Amino acid sequence: MEHTLIQADDTLTLWGIIIVWASASIYLEQRYKWASKVSGAILALIGAIILSNTGIIPTESPVYDAVWGTIVPLAIPLLLFHVNIKKIWKESGKLLIIFLLSSIGTVAGTIVSFFLLKDHIPYLDKIGAMISATYIGGGVNFAAMAAKFETPGELVSATVVADNLMMAIYFIVLMIIPTLSFFRKRYSIPHILEVESGNSDGDGTTLAESFWKRKDISLKDIALSVGTAFLLVIISFKIAGFLDTAIPSGENASVLMNLLNGLLGDKYLMLTTITFILLGLFPKYFDSINGSQEIGTYLIYLFFVVIGIPASIPLILTNAPLLLLFTFIVVMINMIISLTAGKLLKTNLEDIILASNANIGGPTTAAALAIAKGWKDLVGPILVVGTLGYIIGNYIGTLLGFWFSSII
Numbered sequence: 001m002e003h004t005l006i007q008a009d010d011t012l013t014l015w016g017i018i019i020v021w022a023s024a025s026i027y028l029e030q031r032y033k034w035a036s037k038v039s040g041a042i043l044a045l046i047g048a049i050i051l052s053n054t055g056i057i058p059t060e061s062p063v064y065d066a067v068w069g070t071i072v073p074l075a076i077p078l079l080l081f082h083v084n085i086k087k088i089w090k091e092s093g094k095l096l097i098i099f100l101l102s103s104i105g106t107v108a109g110t111i112v113s114f115f116l117l118k119d120h121i122p123y124l125d126k127i128g129a130m131i132s133a134t135y136i137g138g139g140v141n142f143a144a145m146a147a148k149f150e151t152p153g154e155l156v157s158a159t160v161v162a163d164n165l166m167m168a169i170y171f172i173v174l175m176i177i178p179t180l181s182f183f184r185k186r187y188s189i190p191h192i193l194e195v196e197s198g199n200s201d202g203d204g205t206t207l208a209e210s211f212w213k214r215k216d217i218s219l220k221d222i223a224l225s226v227g228t229a230f231l232l233v234i235i236s237f238k239i240a241g242f243l244d245t246a247i248p249s250g251e252n253a254s255v256l257m258n259l260l261n262g263l264l265g266d267k268y269l270m271l272t273t274i275t276f277i278l279l280g281l282f283p284k285y286f287d288s289i290n291g292s293q294e295i296g297t298y299l300i301y302l303f304f305v306v307i308g309i310p311a312s313i314p315l316i317l318t319n320a321p322l323l324l325l326f327t328f329i330v331v332m333i334n335m336i337i338s339l340t341a342g343k344l345l346k347t348n349l350e351d352i353i354l355a356s357n358a359n360i361g362g363p364t365t366a367a368a369l370a371i372a373k374g375w376k377d378l379v380g381p382i383l384v385v386g387t388l389g390y391i392i393g394n395y396i397g398t399l400l401g402f403w404f405s406s407i408i
Helices: 011-031 033-038 040-053 062-080 085-117 124-134 139-148 153-179 181-186 190-197 207-211 219-246 255-264 267-281 283-287 292-308 313-319 321-344 349-361 363-373 376-407
Strands: none
Touching: 011 033, 011 040, 011 062, 011 207, 011 292, 033 040, 040 153, 040 292, 040 313, 040 363, 062 219, 062 267, 062 292, 062 363, 062 376, 085 124, 085 321, 085 349, 085 376, 124 139, 124 153, 124 321, 124 376, 139 153, 139 376, 153 181, 153 292, 153 313, 153 321, 153 349, 153 363, 190 349, 190 363, 219 255, 219 267, 219 292, 255 376, 267 283, 267 376, 292 363, 313 321, 321 349, 349 363, 349 376, 363 376
């Protein structure tokens, strides 16, 4: 157990810290202009990094697992209740193209980083397979590659720490990019302008406070929002779990079966799909519910705090600084290729940022970024497109792993 002021099993205190700091981040963002420019999401994340790296809270706890396993799934349908379905299908096509190009950036970055550091990091063929898979898909792909290539446990742990720290740093970078004039002048930014123009008539408050102005909400709205979200999560996860078991997958299954398992057995894709279907069938019901966006966004801020907690700077600097360098090279090349390809294809800056985020951090972190920025029409599309990474990540990780193994 870690030697921290608050222990991992002190669940009440840890929940309190997460909730209080998330609330404070939202308050600061809406109260002060400097905090609004930084954004509440970055404040939540940086605060968590400080708390975990100063020994106040542990880097691992069942509380954090609960946020990933319960809070995030609940937030997703809540934030989709009022989306424009027609816009979703239009945006998904653009996002899919840039997401696939961003995946090429991950592959290129892994190859470059491997050849630069293969003589300095042991088992880099196995680590390369893990990182390439997770930087296209997510944690599921990381675990699959670690098991497939039988990576030593201590290397898996060190790589996880490097991955967590790099993901936290990159998330902050992606949050800052849309605020920089260099990028705003060179890329189209329709969603950013929509958020800003929609709040130009504010009453002197920050942009964030104007965007999240008061709305009528009743006890019934809260009950229907949370109750419907829970029902959707339960149904979707049960169906996905059944199909994941029923449809063959793995090395002995065909490519088609693996593809079907990846599509139909994925909990988040099933949750998004079922939510979309019900939105189309019962639009009046969902339109009548107020407050779902606010509740969902608040839950996502809890997630922002948890993202920063595992980023242990002393641990990575002590045990594996070269692994941080390895992931840094992969992430930088992904970002460069994503921005370059997006510029050539005249893709919106918002699409590029979310596609790169979905590669490096997975669709849930990309959706969280879209929520934080107020790009509500992109939440659904990036969840759908980003889930594709879970399917192709294992194939790419396997191919690179075998290639790297033949070189070392």
